[in-house]
Amino acid sequence: MDRRAHHQWLYEGNAAAGRRSRAEAGAILQRYSDQITGSSGSTSPTLSRYDTDTTNQTYTAAYTWKPDDNELIDFSANAYHNRTRAEQTQVWPTSAIGNFRYYDVATTGFNVKNSSRFDAWEMAHTLTYGLDYYYLEASSEAAHFGAGEQQGYGGFLQWQGDYDNWLQLIAAMRYDGYQLDGETKTVPPEEASMSGDRWSPRLTVGVTPLEGFQLYGTYSEGYRAPGLQDVYRGGGAHGSGDTYVPNLLLQPETARNWEAGVNLKYDDILAAGDLFRAKVNVFHTDVEDYIEVDLRPDVTRTAINIGDARLKGIEAEAVYDYGWGFVNLAGALIDAKVVSGVYSGQALTNTPLDRFSATLGFRMLEDQLTVGAQYLSVGKITRTNRTQPNEPTIVDDGFDLINVFANWRINDHAKLDFAVDNVFDTAYTDPQSAWSTSAATEQGKGRTFKVALTGRIGG
Numbered sequence: 001m002d003r004r005a006h007h008q009w010l011y012e013g014n015a016a017a018g019r020r021s022r023a024e025a026g027a028i029l030q031r032y033s034d035q036i037t038g039s040s041g042s043t044s045p046t047l048s049r050y051d052t053d054t055t056n057q058t059y060t061a062a063y064t065w066k067p068d069d070n071e072l073i074d075f076s077a078n079a080y081h082n083r084t085r086a087e088q089t090q091v092w093p094t095s096a097i098g099n100f101r102y103y104d105v106a107t108t109g110f111n112v113k114n115s116s117r118f119d120a121w122e123m124a125h126t127l128t129y130g131l132d133y134y135y136l137e138a139s140s141e142a143a144h145f146g147a148g149e150q151q152g153y154g155g156f157l158q159w160q161g162d163y164d165n166w167l168q169l170i171a172a173m174r175y176d177g178y179q180l181d182g183e184t185k186t187v188p189p190e191e192a193s194m195s196g197d198r199w200s201p202r203l204t205v206g207v208t209p210l211e212g213f214q215l216y217g218t219y220s221e222g223y224r225a226p227g228l229q230d231v232y233r234g235g236g237a238h239g240s241g242d243t244y245v246p247n248l249l250l251q252p253e254t255a256r257n258w259e260a261g262v263n264l265k266y267d268d269i270l271a272a273g274d275l276f277r278a279k280v281n282v283f284h285t286d287v288e289d290y291i292e293v294d295l296r297p298d299v300t301r302t303a304i305n306i307g308d309a310r311l312k313g314i315e316a317e318a319v320y321d322y323g324w325g326f327v328n329l330a331g332a333l334i335d336a337k338v339v340s341g342v343y344s345g346q347a348l349t350n351t352p353l354d355r356f357s358a359t360l361g362f363r364m365l366e367d368q369l370t371v372g373a374q375y376l377s378v379g380k381i382t383r384t385n386r387t388q389p390n391e392p393t394i395v396d397d398g399f400d401l402i403n404v405f406a407n408w409r410i411n412d413h414a415k416l417d418f419a420v421d422n423v424f425d426t427a428y429t430d431p432q433s434a435w436s437t438s439a440a441t442e443q444g445k446g447r448t449f450k451v452a453l454t455g456r457i458g459g
Contacts, residue, residue, distance in 0.1 A: 020064075021066075029056075035051055035052065076112070100141070106137050149181045149228075154176040157173055180193065274323065310339045311348070313332060316330065318330075325363060326361050328359040329359075353381065355378050374404075377401075380396065381396045403421045405420075
């Protein structure tokens with residue numbers, strides 16, 4: 001059962017005075033009731049099962065300011081708070097009925113940025129700079145969920161230069177830092193802190209030799225800090241005797257990425273007012289110190305830096321919009337695997353998959369109502385085999401889904417969204433939720449109905 005409430009408040013003012021400002025505040029309250037098992041898709045008669053009540057609260061605030069007479073100010077600020085609490089009561093096996101556990105995670109954060117535009121040295125310049133911060137606090141009675149506090153903070157500076165409508169240069173630098181403070185659930189408990197930081201550059205060159213046709217290339221670096229559960233996790237899994245232990249020596253992931261591609265942008269092709277947009281992108285990403293749980297049976301289970309990883313592939317998307325309707329095509333071919341360490345050669349978990357989608361939509365009632373359908377095809381799925389890294393991997397068939405949607409803008413203050421995912425209730429493997437090669441695999445979501453009513457007060 002899913003019960004949701006959406007509220008949004010809006011203030012927009014002083015545009016006539018040449019000072020465009022806008023303030024928004026929103027709240028989303030959700031409650032779910034469900035039954036979960038210890039391993040998705042498993043048919044084991046002794047596997048733990050829990051009745052679960054989950055509440056999710058999200059609060060947001062946003063402010064933008066862009067004076068008409070000052071190109072140096074294009075300011076935006078966002079703040080948010082999210083809290084998720086799951087309460088689980090065990091209902092199976094009979095020997096454990098009534099056992100209780102909870103997870104409680106709250107995140108508060110903000111980000112601010114400003115863009116300043118000016119012309120100099122025969123180029124149009126845009127400087128964008130900003131800061132962001134978040135504070136995460138987690139607690140749980142379950143031993144395998146790390147408890148403690150996590151802080152992440154960063155800042156960036158980006159310069160963009162455009163010359164004579166054919167050359168675009170972007171250079172940026174970002175700083176990221178983190179700190180973890182927590183207590184493990186091991187016996188005896190351990191209190192420990194971790195911290196780290198890094199500077200990450202980015203450089204892009206874009207050339208437009210013909211109007212509407214742009215070639216570009218990008219080099220960038222990324223940084224992923226360990227999370228609370230990675231570092232402070234302890235206890236067992238699925239009620240078994242195996243044990244997770246904290247890893248206070250876990251290192252952050254760092255990535256180096258190369259991209260190149262083509263952007264297409266054309267208007268008034270077949271009819272006045274239509275538009276065509278397309279993008280083709282090839283990429284190659286090397287990740288050092290990839291973080292994942294070591295599941296080999298002869299070692300203590302813990303999150304480790306399993307080795308280096310490599311992701312490479314091609315992505316493409318095209319949209320044609322003709323006013324009263326649109327067509328969107330998207331696809332990707334991606335190879336993502338571990339390239340060093342004990343899991344070398346195995347596919348990465350929780351990564352994008354080979355896929356193709358086609359979406360057809362129509363607008364009516366003076367564009368107040370949009371209806372459409374989507375065809376989604378996902379290719380063969382190579383499942384990881386982390387428990388037996390030397391055994392052959394298991395490959396599951398791909399799957400095809402049909403989804404439909406409708407969006408009704410009732411008026412300027414209310415919107416109704418409706419969707420049905422997996423219309424034909426296709427059974428398929430969800431590659432993002434099953435690492436266990438012994439589990440039944442057709443555990444993807446069946447036919448799912450979604451309804452959302454969004455209201456706005458003010459403005």
